[in-house]
Amino acid sequence: MAVLCLSFSALGQATYTSLADGNWNNTSVWSLDGSTPCSCAPPATVTGFTVVAEHNVIPTANLTVGSAGILAVNSGASLITNFPRNLTVNSGGLVNSNGEIKMAQININAGGTANFYGPVTAGSKFTIYGNVSFGSTVTMTTGNLDIKSAATVVIASNVIIDIIAGNAINAGTIDFQGGCITINGGNFTNQPMSQVVGSGFIKSSLGNFTNNGLWDTDVDWCAPSGGGSGMPEPQDCSDHCVILPVELVSFDATCDKNSVRLDWVTAIETDVSRFIIQRCIDDDCRSEIGQVEANNCLCKSSYSMIDENPLPGKSLYRLVEVAYDGSSRVIAQAPAAIEVQNVTMRVCNGCNDQATATFVTNCQGTLYLHVTDLTGRELYRSTIAVEENRAVTITPDTERLSGIVLMAWTFGEERGTEKLVLK
Numbered sequence: 001m002a003v004l005c006l007s008f009s010a011l012g013q014a015t016y017t018s019l020a021d022g023n024w025n026n027t028s029v030w031s032l033d034g035s036t037p038c039s040c041a042p043p044a045t046v047t048g049f050t051v052v053a054e055h056n057v058i059p060t061a062n063l064t065v066g067s068a069g070i071l072a073v074n075s076g077a078s079l080i081t082n083f084p085r086n087l088t089v090n091s092g093g094l095v096n097s098n099g100e101i102k103m104a105q106i107n108i109n110a111g112g113t114a115n116f117y118g119p120v121t122a123g124s125k126f127t128i129y130g131n132v133s134f135g136s137t138v139t140m141t142t143g144n145l146d147i148k149s150a151a152t153v154v155i156a157s158n159v160i161i162d163i164i165a166g167n168a169i170n171a172g173t174i175d176f177q178g179g180c181i182t183i184n185g186g187n188f189t190n191q192p193m194s195q196v197v198g199s200g201f202i203k204s205s206l207g208n209f210t211n212n213g214l215w216d217t218d219v220d221w222c223a224p225s226g227g228g229s230g231m232p233e234p235q236d237c238s239d240h241c242v243i244l245p246v247e248l249v250s251f252d253a254t255c256d257k258n259s260v261r262l263d264w265v266t267a268i269e270t271d272v273s274r275f276i277i278q279r280c281i282d283d284d285c286r287s288e289i290g291q292v293e294a295n296n297c298l299c300k301s302s303y304s305m306i307d308e309n310p311l312p313g314k315s316l317y318r319l320v321e322v323a324y325d326g327s328s329r330v331i332a333q334a335p336a337a338i339e340v341q342n343v344t345m346r347v348c349n350g351c352n353d354q355a356t357a358t359f360v361t362n363c364q365g366t367l368y369l370h371v372t373d374l375t376g377r378e379l380y381r382s383t384i385a386v387e388e389n390r391a392v393t394i395t396p397d398t399e400r401l402s403g404i405v406l407m408a409w410t411f412g413e414e415r416g417t418e419k420l421v422l423k
Helices: 002-010
Strands: 015-018 050-053 056-058 063-065 070-073 078-080 086-089 094-097 100-108 113-116 120-128 131-134 138-140 145-147 152-155 160-163 168-170 173-183 188-190 195-204 209-211 219-222 246-256 259-269 272-281 284-293 301-307 313-323 328-338 340-348 354-361 365-373 378-386 391-394 403-411 414-422
Touching (some): 063 070, 086 094, 100 113, 168 173, 188 195, 195 209, 246 328, 259 272, 259 328, 284 301
Parallel strands (some): 050 070, 078 100, 086 100, 100 120, 113 131, 120 138, 131 152, 145 168, 168 188
Antiparallel strands (some): 246 259, 259 301, 365 378, 365 403
16 A cells, blocks of 8 residues: 555645544555545655645654645644654645644745744744745744745734744845734844835844845834844834734624524634634533634634524523633623513404414424413413514414413423413
């Protein structure tokens, strides 16, 4: 099988998809059809084939993505190693990541493309000759962020590139779309013929700025302990780098037959692993309805979930975002009610002394009606399917009844009784 895997790769026909967490070279982890284990593993040099990580995969060697090679890390998945493994993207190679990537060194060479929409960490070096888009948090633990001539780096809104112990050197183009670069102990250098454009913010807490290229005045800068050479004035040290993990458009809870449908829409998601729906009764929100993986992208995303067993009466639903680091927060809440909204009963005098009951509910369901005398003896029973927000009128066959009767109804856990006097 290993030979077959290699031959498929050479023909550019293979797509390796992970089926479970595990090491890159674990032959029980991968599939060639997306469902059946292939007893094979993708080569560490991804050229002419595709690798899709849908789980947590641990690189066991340096990874290289070459011509016609694609490495995809899906949302909720990861490519993380605690060993000195590197990721290199050569000309014609492509990395698309909505999950998390953590490598010792990352090198994007000329002609290579990388879209990091999930969080990415480079331990000692991040060098860019090609095209890179950052849509989530970037962390440099040591070493420099080195953007070479002809390279283009796009930093999306709501993104922070955090350089903990190193410098940022730009010889290419940095296109800010609302993001930030924070440098804790090093310097920022914009070399001749380079560009810093768009709208964003760069802060060097302990270092200096040197600008010998083009600097857009909409890119603010701050060097509270240093200075700036060739920089536009004045510097602006107000707090620009506030991450909003989720920009929420809407969150709604609506009745859907005998269930409650939860719908929400986001405009932007950054470093978000998943969403949780909670149901609250009397401030008790321990009931979890379900979870769904976040798309974690700089795009509009729509989600839905069904509470198949809603509680009768009024409930409050909460939408919780969970970040990759495990932290969580409530970002929205919406009420929903499974109840009879209006019940009217009346005796129609002069109409054969019949009793008429009208019900309006805000959900589809089953209404149970029965009539008894004062001893509890059942005189009439009916089961009625009712529709959402539509009145249903019931006239029991009580022509032969007289005296005092009780008309009772049940809808879910809601119930009521009316005493009627029939002549």
